[in-house]
Amino acid sequence: MRKSKKVKKTFPSLKYKWIIISVLILLVALEISILYSKRPILLGAIKQRGQEKSLQEYAEAVLEKCSQARYRPACYDEEVPLLTEFISLEEAFEVTRLIQEKDGGYLYCHVLGHNLSAKETKKDPDKWKEVIARCPSGLCSNGCIHGAFQERFRADSLPDAEIAQLRPELEGICEKRPGWNPTDLEQATCYHALGHLSMYMTAANIERSSTLCEELSVKPDGRDYTQICYDGVFMQIFQPLEPEDFALVEGLTPKKEELKDFCSSYEGRAKGSCWSEGWPLYFEDLKKPQNLVKFCSYLDADPGEEDRCYLALFYVMTAQFGFDEEVINNYCVGLPRQRRGQCFANAASRMIETDWSLIGKSVSLCSTADELGVGEACYEELLLYSTYNFHPGSEEFYNLCNSLPESWKTRCLDKV
Numbered sequence: 001m002r003k004s005k006k007v008k009k010t011f012p013s014l015k016y017k018w019i020i021i022s023v024l025i026l027l028v029a030l031e032i033s034i035l036y037s038k039r040p041i042l043l044g045a046i047k048q049r050g051q052e053k054s055l056q057e058y059a060e061a062v063l064e065k066c067s068q069a070r071y072r073p074a075c076y077d078e079e080v081p082l083l084t085e086f087i088s089l090e091e092a093f094e095v096t097r098l099i100q101e102k103d104g105g106y107l108y109c110h111v112l113g114h115n116l117s118a119k120e121t122k123k124d125p126d127k128w129k130e131v132i133a134r135c136p137s138g139l140c141s142n143g144c145i146h147g148a149f150q151e152r153f154r155a156d157s158l159p160d161a162e163i164a165q166l167r168p169e170l171e172g173i174c175e176k177r178p179g180w181n182p183t184d185l186e187q188a189t190c191y192h193a194l195g196h197l198s199m200y201m202t203a204a205n206i207e208r209s210s211t212l213c214e215e216l217s218v219k220p221d222g223r224d225y226t227q228i229c230y231d232g233v234f235m236q237i238f239q240p241l242e243p244e245d246f247a248l249v250e251g252l253t254p255k256k257e258e259l260k261d262f263c264s265s266y267e268g269r270a271k272g273s274c275w276s277e278g279w280p281l282y283f284e285d286l287k288k289p290q291n292l293v294k295f296c297s298y299l300d301a302d303p304g305e306e307d308r309c310y311l312a313l314f315y316v317m318t319a320q321f322g323f324d325e326e327v328i329n330n331y332c333v334g335l336p337r338q339r340r341g342q343c344f345a346n347a348a349s350r351m352i353e354t355d356w357s358l359i360g361k362s363v364s365l366c367s368t369a370d371e372l373g374v375g376e377a378c379y380e381e382l383l384l385y386s387t388y389n390f391h392p393g394s395e396e397f398y399n400l401c402n403s404l405p406e407s408w409k410t411r412c413l414d415k416v
Contacts, residue, residue, distance in 0.1 A: 113143025138356030191225035195232020272305035289334035341377030
């Protein structure tokens with residue numbers, strides 16, 4: 001048997017000890033640096049000298065952190081939710097408003113709305129309904145409602161029996177209740193979020209999710225939100241946001257050349273939602289008005305669905321164009337005349353649906369449409385949205401009505 005060789009223990013000299021200690025200190029400092037590089041540059045956001053920062057200071061700190069980002073909106077989407085370690089959900093949305101005042105390129109903050117409410121819901125998933133009730137109106141295109149729904153059921157896929165047990169709770173979740181008095185738009189947004197939610201509950205089973213939409217979205221008084229719920233189902237396939245979203249629909253999303261076959265397996269409104277929500281596969285093409293016409297013509301056998309395709313795509317392109325009036329004007333003018341009025345109308349309503357501060361721009365868009373001879377459809381749309389998007393008699397309602405030309409203003413105010 002071979003004897004083991006004794007190893008003589010040696011110790012570094014004092015000089016080398018200090019070198020080792022210095023290296024360890026540098027490594028720790030580097031680790032801390034990496035950790036805090038993932039947080040807002042607000043080391044003073046953690047209370048300085050016993051005093052909290054103001055919301056304006058938080059906003060300025062985020063603006064500074066994101067000023068050199070390749071795509072600032074994505075940076076804001078990540079940084080603002082980190083502030084909820086120090087401030088409330090409501091205050092985080094107020095910080096968002098302050099950021100928007102300084103950066104006009106961040107009007108569409110739907111993803112941030114998702115992120116903020118998801119983070120808030122994660123603190124206590126049992127309070128997800130309360131989070132929905134706390135979501136602000138007229139900011140971030142109602143993304144807050146979506147995030148609360150998805151976070152509550154993000155990790156859950158349920159068997160039919162458990163879904164049946166949850167159904168009574170879900171049936172009333174989008175209806176008015178103590179503490180939540182939603183506008184018609186907010187209710188519609190909620191039913192759209194139910195479509196997203198159903199995909200989590202069924203492990204991305206489209207048929208089961210669609211059935212849930214049909215069961216939950218038709219109300220005794222005749223209201224029918226089924227189509228909007230279908231939109232949420234198919235949007236989950238084509239527009240995943242978080243890693244969990246991508247994992248949920250892995251292998252399910254068709255390629256561009258497969259979209260027609262994929263959607264043809266559905267009928268009626270489900271087929272319409274499938275096709276319209278598949279727009280990300282054609283986005284570059286859709287930047288040209290003539291290609292949008294071609295895209296929606298796929299549904300020309302069902303005029304109702306073809307018309308709705310235009311509405312959906314006009315909403316999409318308005319946001320994708322950054323609510324730039326000149327770009328939107330040129331786009332609408334590039335369409336066949338019979339579609340121009342709807343283009344201006346849907347773009348105008350999309351503006352106030354996304355952010356109440358865009359009332360002025362929406363009315364300006366209708367004014368341009370009027371000069372082009374297609375203004376009536378645009379103003380009619382704003383009249384509709386005066387009580388769909390806002391509570392009649394609210395401050396926002398009066399802001400919109402009083403911004404309209406006199407004859408339209410009178411009709412709008414008569415709705416109170």
